[in-house]
Each structure stands twice: as structure tokens, then as C-alpha cells.
Amino acid sequence: MRVANLPKIFLQASPVLKKIQQAGFEAYFVGGCVRDLLLGKEPHDVDIATSAYPAEIKQIFKRTIDTGIKHGTVTVLNQHRAYEITTFRTESSYQDFRRPDHVTFVRSLNNDLQRRDLTINALAMDLNGQIIDLFNGLQDLKQGIIRAVGIPHERFHEDALRMMRTVRFASQLSFTIETQTLNAITENAPLLKHIAVERIHEEWQKLLLGSYPQKGLAPLLETKLYCYCPNFAEQKAVLKQLVNLPQLKFNSVAAGWSLFGYLAQLSITEMIKLLRAWKSSNSLIKSTTAAIQATRSVMDNKLDQWQMYSLGWSALQVACENVNLLGKNCSLTAMQQQYQALPIKNVKELAVTGGSLITSLNLKPGPQIGELINNLEKAVVTGRLPNTPERLLQQAQKLVLE
Template structure:
């Protein structure tokens, strides 16, 4: 197969390959960018594999960065772009099921491609668009099949994360995992515990954001792979609910985790935090999901959200909450939520027309916890429309609050 219309990203990278070839070495585009080009999907990073050893690659270009030179990877900087260029290599001795004990640089493209995870990712392409297919990856692309290169169990023992990648590709591409590969995942699922949570989380999130997530979830459940994911061992009921939802597609990791938390039926913020901490998510994501969960809890009981619920959540979490609520059956038109939020007197606490310094200057309160309490009451009063957001009105209200406390 020769691809005659190459994406701009490949055209821009051609001089890299041509420079390497002119020096007497082989060089090819490899990996997901080749696969996605054949499938007609947009590509992102362009990766290059070459028979040139790292020192030889570095000698050919003025600007390079040793991004992973111990594994043969050099970043070539060219016209504002960076191209990861990796020497053909073989790997051996995967004692931790995550990384090789030994990497050996070789001059053979076939030796390099045979260590790849799946046949659809073991494709190489020359600068002229000619696809090199040594493991029937084109046939598997045509039949929409995910098949391990060589012996599936060997591939998963080399890097157990490949099992998660298989179910993730099922979701992203809408492909089916072929029986021998699927059986190897089921047989080796427990090896997922050897993988860093952060790596597993990336694949899990990509699965949930895929075009056909149910296909990936079905493979996840059939293999029992989910049982070896953080706090997921007893979540078969949640996964069943997830797969049973009407056709759905999530747009962000915030939506994904909010949906999971909701379907798990977690009882409170402490349980939500515990789950998300176990998955090593960011504090920002935890705060977002908890805010969205609070909005969903309110929406479930009352279609009209209270002003302070709207204010505390903020626009982003409100959108997440309502998107997920619509998926599970009790959301509202997004325009209704947006209008209610925009109608708030203020959307940010910093927009309050009176601050702590003003309270001190006017001798309403003294420095200390009480100042924060008065400001919180001012904020609530403004958001609820009980006091206008004007300094004189707020000052009067603050004095009243302080006097009441002193009585």
C-alpha cells in the first residue's frame, strides 16, 4: 500500500527522514500516526524509527535533545517542531512487567516492529507513503481487529499496561479484540497491579472518552481486568449500569469521573475524595468532580438550583453536572442552567464590593476568624439577592451582622 495524500505533519517531517537516509541509514514513520492516517483519522505526534544509533542521529542534526537516549530516543528539533526519533531496538528481561531489563540497538526494522504491542501499531511508512506491513496489520485494520504481535501473553508480560491499551483501542477505534488476545488478557489480568496507577488511569480515561466506550467496557468486564483497577474490584454493578446507558459520549475527564462517581452511588465527599486519590487524580479534578456531584445531588431533588448552589459550583462544574445528569435521566436544558448562573448578582467572591480591609478600616470587626464569618454572610446575602452588591449597603449589613453577634 502507498498513501498518496499524506497529512501535513508527515510532509513537514519528510526532511528528517531524507537526511537520515542520505547518510546511508533507514528511517520510517511508525506507530499510531501511520495507523490513524490509514483509517482517515487526524494524527498528532509523528514518530520516526531508524537504523541509525543515537550518536549517529545526533551527528546529522544541529539541534537535538536526549529525551530518552538510554532507550534510543532522540528529539530532533526542526523549524519549531520536535520529532522523536528512536533507534531500532530489541528488549528483554521484563521482570517487573513494565519495562525491559535490557535494551539492545539493532539495524533491523523487523526486529524493532516485532516488539510492538498490536499488529495495527506495528506498521511503518516510508517518506514516499509506502506502508511496510510485516505482521498483517493492514488486514486487521480492514477487519477492525485488535491482535497482539506474535504471542499475546509474551506482549503482556513485557508491559502489562498493554492489556489496558487493548480495551482502550476497542473503545477509541470501535474494534474487536480477537479471541487469542482477549484470552491472554483474561489469563494475565492480575498483572495490571504491577503497573503505576497513573499509567492505568490514562488508558482508563481514554477508554471512557472513546467513540464507542461500551465496546471497550465490554472487553474490560469480559476479561475481569477491572477487578485489578483501584477500588474497582466490586464495581461490576456500576459497569453494568454504565454499559446500559443510552448511546453516550463524554467530552472530558471531569465528565467521566463525575459519571463514575454518580453511578457508584458514593455517599459523600469523603468517599469521592478517597476514590479519586486512589486513582492519583489532580486536586483540581477532585474539586471539580465534588462540585459537580453536589449540583447533581441538588438537581435530583429540585429542578431549580438555589443561587448558592450555582455560585459555589461555577460555570464549568455546572456544565459537567448537567451533562452527566442528562445522561442518567434528570438533567435540564443547558441554556436553563446557564441563564440561572448568569442571573446571579456575582459569579466570583472577589467581585464582592467590600473586603476584609474595608471591614477593618470601618472598625466593623477586628482581625481574626470573625472577619471571615462576616464576609461569608455578606457573600451569601449578595448571591441570594438580599443585599445589593454596593459598598454602602454591604457596610450597613456587615454592621448589623456584627452587632447581632455582639448582643
């Protein structure tokens, strides 16, 4: 098969491949960029594999960075763009189910493609758009099948994260995992405990953001791979609920986590504990917990002005999406109108500040100032006071004298 008209991203990289070839070596586009091209998707970047060894690449190009030279990767800077060039390689045994004990550079593209995880990722393409397919990856792409290269058991022993990658691709592509590959995940699922939580979380987030999350969640359940995800062993029922929700689709990672937390009926403290077990960022924890609170309030018809203000628009938007997924109608337009109708959206819009209270009321700095601001803020948001300096100072004076 040959691709006639290559997208701009490949044409921009072509001079790099040509220069490698002019030096007497082979060079190809490989992996995900080729897969996405064949699926009609615009690749975000390109990966290049070559028969040239890292030292030879550094001789060919003047501007290079030793990105991962131990594993054969050198970054080449060309025309204000950076390209990762990786030498064809084979890998030894994997004692820790994560990294090869050692890497051997080779001159053969065939040997390099044999070590890749899935047939749809083991495709290569030359400068002329000719596809090199050694493992029937084109047929699997056409039929919507995810299949491990060679013997699945060996691929997952080499890197146990490949099992999470497999279910993640099912979510992103809406593909079906073929039987032998699925069975191998079931047999080797316990190996996932050898993988760093951060790497598992990255795949989980990509699964959540896939176009068809249920296609990834279903095999995650079926193979019991979920049992080896942080604190997920007892969450089978929640994952089943997610799989059974019609038209499941998340616009953010926080949305996925918040719906999970809501269905699991986790307290905010328990949700924070779970997210920390997954090594989540503080920003993700904050946005997720706010979205859970908003979802509960909307589902229970208890969302008031102060909650809308305190939780913020992002949380409210996620909550509305979650509520609709759960089968209860929530108008995002109506929600936005209510939010926009709030007198203020944050404390910076309050007509007085701590400084103005200190000056106008002759007060000393301290905790009292913060308490006054909080009191006035809530009064304005809930409509008990207009947001004017005069009325707010009057109320502050009253509170001070009480």
C-alpha cells in the same frame, strides 16, 4: 498500499528522514501516526524509527537531546520542531512486566515491528507514503479489529499496561478486540498489579474520553481487568451501569469520574479517597466532587442559587450532561440562563471587601472579617441583599452589633 498525498505534519518531518537516509541508514514513520493517517485522522505528532544507532543520529544532526538514549531515543531539533528518533530494537525478557531487562539495537525494521503491541500500531511508512505491514494491520484497521502482534500472552507479559491500552483503543476507535487477544487479557489480568497507578490512570482517562467508552468498558468488565484497577474490585455493578447507558460520551475526565461516583453512591469523602488511590491531581478531585454534588442536586430537583454559585458553572455543565445521560431531561441553555442570572459569580464581585469593612466599620483584622464576608456573600447570592456598598455595610454593622 501507498498513501498519495501526505498531510503537512509528515511533509514537515520529511527532511529529517531524508537526512538519515542520505547518511546511509533506513528511516520510517511508525506507530500511531501511521495508524491515525490511515483512519483519516490528523496525527498530533510523528514517531520516526531508524536503523541508525543513537550515536550515529547525533553525528548526523547538530542539535539533539538525549531524551531516552538508553532505550534508543534521541530528540532531533529541526526547523524549530522536535522529533523523537528511535533506533530499531529488540527487547529481552521482562522480569517486572513493565520494562525490558535490556534493549538491543538492531538494523532491521522487521525485528523492531515484531516487539510492538498491536497490529494496528505495528505499521510503518516510508517517505513516499508506502505502507509496510508485516502483521495484517491494514486488514485489522479495515475490519475494525484490535489484535496483539504475534502471541498475545507474550505481548502482555512484556508490558502488562498493554492490556489497558487494548481496551482503551477499543473505546477510542470503536473496534472489537479479537478472541485470542481478549482471552489473553483475561488470563493475564492480574499482571496489571505490577503497573504504576499513574500509568493505569492515564489509560483509564483516555478510555473515558474515547468516542465510544462502552466499547472499552465492556471488555474491561468481561476480562475482569477492572479488578486490578485501584479500588475497582467492588465496582462491577457501577461499570455495568455505565456500559448499559445509551449514547455514553464524556467531554472531560471529571465528567466520567463524577458519573461513576454518582452511580456508586459514594460520599464526597469516599470519592476523594478513591481519586487519591488513583493518584489524581487536586484539581481533578476538586472538579469531580463539585460535579457529583451538582449532579445529585439536579437529579433530586434541589439545586438552589447558593449551590449554583458555590459549585460553579463547570460543575453545573457536567451535571446537566450527566443527568441527560441518566435519562432525565436537563436543558443546558436553561441552566446557563439561571447561572448567568446570579447577582455575582464569585466573591471578588462583592461590592465590599475585607479591607473596606475594616476601614468603614473600624474593625480589627481577624476571623470576624471572614465571617462577615461569607454572610454578605450568601445574602447577595440568594437575593436577600442588593450588591451595593451602602446596604452591605449597613448589614455588616448590624451583624457586628448583634
